[in-house]
Every structure is written in C-alpha cells, then in structure tokens.
Amino acid sequence: MSHPTPTHPLNAPTAPVSPADFPAAAARSAPSGAPTAAALLDFVRRTAADQALVDSLPLDPEGRTWVRLEGPGGSEAWLIGWPPGTGTGWHDHAESLGAFATARGTLTENALAVRLPASGWKTLELADGLDRSRRLGEGGSRAFGRHHVHEVLNESPDTHAVSVHAYYPPLPLIRRFSRTGAVLRLEQVERPEDWQ
Incomplete structure (x- = not known):
C-alpha cells in the first residue's frame, strides 16, 4: 500500500550495535513493564531477520510502503519498504x-x-561538528533516545531497501524540519491521526 508524503516511519559499519553504543538517553530504563531501547533493538533485529515477513511486504516503485507490526510491550512498530x-x-x-x-x-x-x-523555536543555527552519518547495510541496526533528530535515506539508484522500526511510547507526534546548511527550520508537526 502506498502512502502520501510526508510519511511516518526513518556511516557506521553494519556490524551489530551493542547497548554500550546507545546514547545515554536511550539506555535509561523505561517505566515498569515498558520496553527499553535494548528491547526495541532486539525486536527490530529479530524481525528484520524474518525473511518470510520481509518478503511479504508489497513494494511500490514510486513511494514508500509499510505495514504496522505488533511491537514489544505496547510499542509502535513498522515494516517499511x-x-x-x-x-x-x-x-x-x-x-x-x-x-x-x-x-x-x-x-x-x-x-x-x-x-x-522541545518547543519554543522555529529556526535554529546549528554549531559545527554536530553532523553524524552512518550506513546500515542488511543486518545493520541502530537504537536512539528521545528527541533524536535524523533523516533516513535509501541512496541506491536501483535497489529497494526494507527496514523494521519500533518506538516506545507509541509516537505522540513527529516534528518535521527543513535544513539549509547550518540552519534547521521547524516546518510541520504531525500527530498520529495524520499518518494512520
């Protein structure tokens, strides 16, 4: 199924990431019974290795596709093409x-x-040295903490990519930004009803 843009649901080596590699905010314990970043990472790794599930995702040559999955402990999870x-x-x-x-x-x-x-701004000028880039090949994975600002790209000119994503708590909102050089501008705030 194809979905409109902007849409919900995303250079280190592709070697496994250990909990020691998580940002400190991601490694903190979640409320009792809630999944931690480590549990989310374990889930996305195991799910990405499920070849039958990955093969079941319909792929569209023009737009991203996705299927919602049952994530651990009430988390929100997606399989994305x-x-x-x-x-x-x-x-x-x-x-x-x-x-x-x-x-x-x-x-x-x-x-x-x-x-x-978290709020109170529309435009920020970023200091030098804040950019990080990592390439995640098949089997590569990544966990991140709250308020993590990123973009995820399939830069291949001819090959589809498929990934598994999980979030806890389920996403209350997504802030979308534009970027020109060092200037980051808040463009839009999306809420669950915008992508369901």
Missing part, C-alpha cells in the same frame, strides 16, 4: 525511544549529535 532514492526528510520522534534495522538493501542515517529544545 524504501524505493531507490527515497527518504524521510529531517524529523524527530518527540519523547519516544526508537530503534531500526535494515532487512534488505542499505539505508543511510544522517543525524544531529545534539538534543534540540
């Missing part, structure tokens, strides 16, 4: 922890190594 040359644009996931794993192809994550203010 990425046609060549597609991406999310810059965004964050508000107060949610997250993780994603590449099941097929290669995804690039560009991220900012800074926590942005």
Whole structure:
C-alpha cells in the first residue's frame, strides 16, 4: 500500500550495535513493564531477520510502503519498504525511544549529535561538528533516545531497501524540519491521526 508524503516511519559499519553504543538517553530504563531501547533493538533485529515477513511486504516503485507490526510491550512498530532514492526528510520522534534495522538493501542515517529544545523555536543555527552519518547495510541496526533528530535515506539508484522500526511510547507526534546548511527550520508537526 502506498502512502502520501510526508510519511511516518526513518556511516557506521553494519556490524551489530551493542547497548554500550546507545546514547545515554536511550539506555535509561523505561517505566515498569515498558520496553527499553535494548528491547526495541532486539525486536527490530529479530524481525528484520524474518525473511518470510520481509518478503511479504508489497513494494511500490514510486513511494514508500509499510505495514504496522505488533511491537514489544505496547510499542509502535513498522515494516517499511524504501524505493531507490527515497527518504524521510529531517524529523524527530518527540519523547519516544526508537530503534531500526535494515532487512534488505542499505539505508543511510544522517543525524544531529545534539538534543534540540522541545518547543519554543522555529529556526535554529546549528554549531559545527554536530553532523553524524552512518550506513546500515542488511543486518545493520541502530537504537536512539528521545528527541533524536535524523533523516533516513535509501541512496541506491536501483535497489529497494526494507527496514523494521519500533518506538516506545507509541509516537505522540513527529516534528518535521527543513535544513539549509547550518540552519534547521521547524516546518510541520504531525500527530498520529495524520499518518494512520
């Protein structure tokens, strides 16, 4: 199934990521019974390795496709197909922890190594040295903490990518940004009703 843009649901080596590699905010314990970043990472890795599930995702040559999955402990989870040359644009996931794993192809994550203010701004000038980029090939995975600002891209000119994403708590909102050089501008705030 194809969905409109902007849409919900996303260079280190593709070696496994250990909990020691998580940002401190992602490694903190969640409320009692809630999944931690480590649990979300384990879920996306296991799910991305399920070849039958990955193969069941319908792929569209023009737009991203996705299927909602049952995530651990009440988390929100998605299986997402990425046609060549597609991406999310810059965004964050508000107060949610997250993780994603590449099941097929290669995804690039560009991220900012800074926590942005939760509210009260429209435009920020970013300091030098905040950009991080990692390539996640098949089996590569990543966990992140609250207010993590990133964009996820399939930069391949000819190969679909497929990935699994999980967030806890389920996403209350997504802030979307535009970026010109060092200037980051808040463009839109999406709520669950905008992508369901």
